[in-house]
Amino acid sequence: MDVREREVDGEQRHLDTVYRRLEEKIHEAEFLMADAAKRVQVGTPGALAERDAQVFQAGVHLSRLNNEFEDFLFGRIDLLAGQDGRRGPDGALTSVEPADDAVTTGPGGEPVAEIAETLHIGRLGVLDADYVPLVIDWRAPAAAPFYRATPVAPGRVVRRRVIRSKGRRVLGVEDDLLRPELRATLDGAELPVVGDGALMAALGRTRGHRMTDIVASIQAEQDEVIRAPAVSVTEVTGGPGTGKTAVALHRAAYLLYQDRRRYAGGILIVSPTPLLVSYTEGVLPSLGEEGQVAIRALGSLVDGVEATAYDEPQVARIKGSAAMARVLAKAARGVLERPGAPERLRVVAMGARVELDAEDLERIRRAALGGSAPVNLLRPRARRLLLDALWQKSGAAARHYGDAELLQEARDGFGEDVGTEDAFTDFLDAWWPEVTPLQVLRAMAEESRLARWARRVLRPREVRQLARSLRRVTARGEGLSVHDVALLDELRQVLGTPSRPKERAAREADPLDLLTGLEELTTYADRIGGGGSSRRERLAEREGERADYAHIIVDEAQDLTPMQWRMVGRRGRQATWTIVGDPAQSSWSAPEEAAAEKDAALGTRPRRRFELTVNYRNPAEIAAVADRVLTLAMPGAVPPRAVRATGVEPVYEVAAGPDGAPERTPGRAAVLAAARRLLAEVAGTVGVVVAMGRREQVRGWLAGEGERLLVLGSLEAKGLEYDATLVVSPAEIADESPAGLRVLYVALTRATQRLTVLAGAVDEPDGRGVPDLLRGL
Numbered sequence: 001m002d003v004r005e006r007e008v009d010g011e012q013r014h015l016d017t018v019y020r021r022l023e024e025k026i027h028e029a030e031f032l033m034a035d036a037a038k039r040v041q042v043g044t045p046g047a048l049a050e051r052d053a054q055v056f057q058a059g060v061h062l063s064r065l066n067n068e069f070e071d072f073l074f075g076r077i078d079l080l081a082g083q084d085g086r087r088g089p090d091g092a093l094t095s096v097e098p099a100d101d102a103v104t105t106g107p108g109g110e111p112v113a114e115i116a117e118t119l120h121i122g123r124l125g126v127l128d129a130d131y132v133p134l135v136i137d138w139r140a141p142a143a144a145p146f147y148r149a150t151p152v153a154p155g156r157v158v159r160r161r162v163i164r165s166k167g168r169r170v171l172g173v174e175d176d177l178l179r180p181e182l183r184a185t186l187d188g189a190e191l192p193v194v195g196d197g198a199l200m201a202a203l204g205r206t207r208g209h210r211m212t213d214i215v216a217s218i219q220a221e222q223d224e225v226i227r228a229p230a231v232s233v234t235e236v237t238g239g240p241g242t243g244k245t246a247v248a249l250h251r252a253a254y255l256l257y258q259d260r261r262r263y264a265g266g267i268l269i270v271s272p273t274p275l276l277v278s279y280t281e282g283v284l285p286s287l288g289e290e291g292q293v294a295i296r297a298l299g300s301l302v303d304g305v306e307a308t309a310y311d312e313p314q315v316a317r318i319k320g321s322a323a324m325a326r327v328l329a330k331a332a333r334g335v336l337e338r339p340g341a342p343e344r345l346r347v348v349a350m351g352a353r354v355e356l357d358a359e360d361l362e363r364i365r366r367a368a369l370g371g372s373a374p375v376n377l378l379r380p381r382a383r384r385l386l387l388d389a390l391w392q393k394s395g396a397a398a399r400h401y402g403d404a405e406l407l408q409e410a411r412d413g414f415g416e417d418v419g420t421e422d423a424f425t426d427f428l429d430a431w432w433p434e435v436t437p438l439q440v441l442r443a444m445a446e447e448s449r450l451a452r453w454a455r456r457v458l459r460p461r462e463v464r465q466l467a468r469s470l471r472r473v474t475a476r477g478e479g480l481s482v483h484d485v486a487l488l489d490e491l492r493q494v495l496g497t498p499s500r501p502k503e504r505a506a507r508e509a510d511p512l513d514l515l516t517g518l519e520e521l522t523t524y525a526d527r528i529g530g531g532g533s534s535r536r537e538r539l540a541e542r543e544g545e546r547a548d549y550a551h552i553i554v555d556e557a558q559d560l561t562p563m564q565w566r567m568v569g570r571r572g573r574q575a576t577w578t579i580v581g582d583p584a585q586s587s588w589s590a591p592e593e594a595a596a597e598k599d600a601a602l603g604t605r606p607r608r609r610f611e612l613t614v615n616y617r618n619p620a621e622i623a624a625v626a627d628r629v630l631t632l633a634m635p636g637a638v639p640p641r642a643v644r645a646t647g648v649e650p651v652y653e654v655a656a657g658p659d660g661a662p663e664r665t666p667g668r669a670a671v672l673a674a675a676r677r678l679l680a681e682v683a684g685t686v687g688v689v690v691a692m693g694r695r696e697q698v699r700g701w702l703a704g705e706g707e708r709l710l711v712l713g714s715l716e717a718k719g720l721e722y723d724a725t726l727v728v729s730p731a732e733i734a735d736e737s738p739a740g741l742r743v744l745y746v747a748l749t750r751a752t753q754r755l756t757v758l759a760g761a762v763d764e765p766d767g768r769g770v771p772d773l774l775r776g777l
């Protein structure tokens with residue numbers, strides 16, 4: 001048996017012990033569940049509360065342990081003795097620095113040390129029956145040195161080992177020596193060191209349709225962000241591929257570990273596109289956190305809406321700008337003044353006909369709308385003003401009632417009689433209906449009305465473009481674009497929602513909330529009675545209701561428009577925040593305006609800034625091409641350092657027409673051929689990135705090429721990655737919007753292995769086929 005086999009064998013024995021212990025725990029959990037079920041009939045509130053908490057604990061345990069982890073155990077550190085012998089709650093020594101006498105001098109004058117502590121790191125913590133740690137949870141303080149130790153600052157770590165395992169089988173180990181100068185022994189024998197390149201192996205792996213976690217190879221600068229205290233705002237910038245999305249997801253898991261009571265169900269991750277949501281949503285379950293965090297795309301932040309359509313750049317620019325807030329405020333108030341609204345109110349009061357004409361009604365509407373209270377909450381005020389006006393008109397007020405009390409009585413009686421008359425209530429419903437955000441948005445599609453509401457805010461051309469775009473939206477909300485969703489949310493705010501007393505009472509009486517105060521819990525009855533679907537519905541309902549989160553993570557934050565910042569900000573008035581982004585990848589063209597709304601959303605909370613500097617996605621050969629575009633897109637920006645090279649240079653091709661001359665823009669045959677070549681060259685996914693305007697056409701060309709191939713409009717490529725990327729006509733992508741060069745930068749940084757750039761005549765390729773934009777300055 002060689003060293004590697006012996007070491008793998010040793011880790012296998014440890015993993016066997018861990019699984020034996022896990023099985024014991026599963027039995028314990030099952031017993032607890034059964035025991036709680038037996039006690040369900042016992043009825044005092046205290047017993048019920050205790051029972052529910054117990055069932056919850058047992059259920060969580062069980063579902064986590066039953067989860068088939070690909071690699072439950074993934075790391076190990078061998079440590080020197082600590083400065084003191086103190087142990088933390090996980091059973092590990094707490095001291096970061098080694099004891100003064102941890103290292104001694106050997107017979108030949110060399111430094112020697114005996115390993116004092118060995119810790120295994122995994123997805124969850126496991127203690128043996130004597131509370132000795134078999135596995136430390138990766139989020140526990142004792143696991144931090146696994147990620148943080150470097151040869152410059154090794155702390156107590158002598159050897160860091162990454163363990164590759166699948167289910168119950170250990171497949172291999174890779175070691176790093178943090179103190180290579182030291183001759184270390186473990187149980188008297190020399191500490192063996194096996195292989196290298198665990199990180200490189202992770203980075204070179206084939207990409208599929210789901211992102212994987214990086215828990216076994218989190219790097220020190222990333223670990224700092226993941227474990228940063230969530231006191232206020234944590235801002236993280238870093239170039240493409242530096243792990244911002246990965247870090248954000250691991251941070252969510254870390255926060256839950258730190259303070260589950262506070263964060264369970266209360267973390268919102270805002271993602272730019274549904275594609276990125278589905279790419280990333282498997283990561284948290286793989287870290288043992290299922291269903292605790294809401295990941296939502298910007299187009300799905302408002303309940304019941306799932307917008308995926310994109311606006312043309314000039315329309316997106318209008319819809320995203322902060323000026324829209326003023327237009328919407330006017331529209332929300334103006335929408336009641338509409339063609340077809342009743343122009344006369346006739347009632348019978350005290351035996352006589354009383355009437356309000358169009359002029360009266362207009363005056364009353366203005367009076368009711370005074371101030372800035374939400375329109376839908378003003379109906380009672382409007383009702384009161386109408387009754388006042390009718391009372392005046394009826395002449396009753398002028399009648400001599402003798403004293404004030406009598407007068408008041410007469411007025412009240414009048415209100416009750418008239419206010420319940422059908423003619424009056426029908427009128428009120430038609431004249432002051434409850435207005436929905438969607439109705440206002442659709443009203444804005446009428447150019448003349450929009451022009452009135454947008455006077456002195458938008459230019460006539462902008463009014464025309466905006467109205468035209470909103471005409472696509474149907475009464476059922478089809479045709480909404482991603483940017484429309486922020487408008488709906490703003491409208492929801494300015495319109496307000498009248499309270500529905502009945503529903504609220506039902507919700508308040510929910511015994512679950514009374515028992516526990518925790519959002520994520522389900523009652524015993526839920527689990528037994530309703531089965532899975534009722535639980536899911538319940539969770540969905542709760543998620544929908546939630547208006548305020550404890551922590552909000554914003555991914556690709558550079559892309560949020562001012563209106564989107566307002567929308568996200570509303571969900572985190574009391575929240576702490578983690579905001580990750582890269583200004584060089586921004587597809588939004590007015591960064592100052594967005595920054596102002598972002599500041600308004602975050603308020604005066606202090607901010608802690610981090611920067612990630614290493615690109616783990618792109619090989620150096622591909623990063624070099626992207627860097628050239630970066631110098632055009634954002635002069636002076638410092639690109640991240642690519643951590644690996646593959647020796648494979650990007651390929652440049654020019655699409656030639658039948659006569660051999662370059663086609664203006666690449667046609668079907670050239671795109672198909674280039675895509676097929678890449679499919680043959682890599683085992684995983686191939687992303688074809690094209691200008692937004694060409695997306696549908698190219699999808700048609702490449703339909704039927706199989707699941708590994710995806711066609712993306714340039715804006716959809718955000719955050720995603722593929723084994724190979726085909727970028728079609730960089731010039732077309734860059735010319736599509738004012739932020740086009742930054743969008744092109746995004747497109748060029750998606751590949752983990754291979755990049756092909758396909759040019760047409762518009763790209764002005766040189767003799768080697770390199771487009772003008774990619775030749776650098």
Ligand SMILES: Nc1ncnc2c1ncn2[C@@H]1O[C@H](COP(=O)(O)OP(=O)(O)OP(=O)(O)O)[C@@H](O)[C@H]1O
Pocket residue numbers: 199202203212213214217218219222238239240241242243244245246247582585616617718719720721749
């Ligand atoms: N420490 C790490 N170990 C292994 N893989 C890593 C590590 N850090 C990042 N990666 C991988 O690098 C790739 C890029 O990470 P991620 O998508 O989080 O970067 P990003 O900064 O969000 O990129 P972009 O800004 O381009 O969207 C992912 O495949 C991720 O798994």
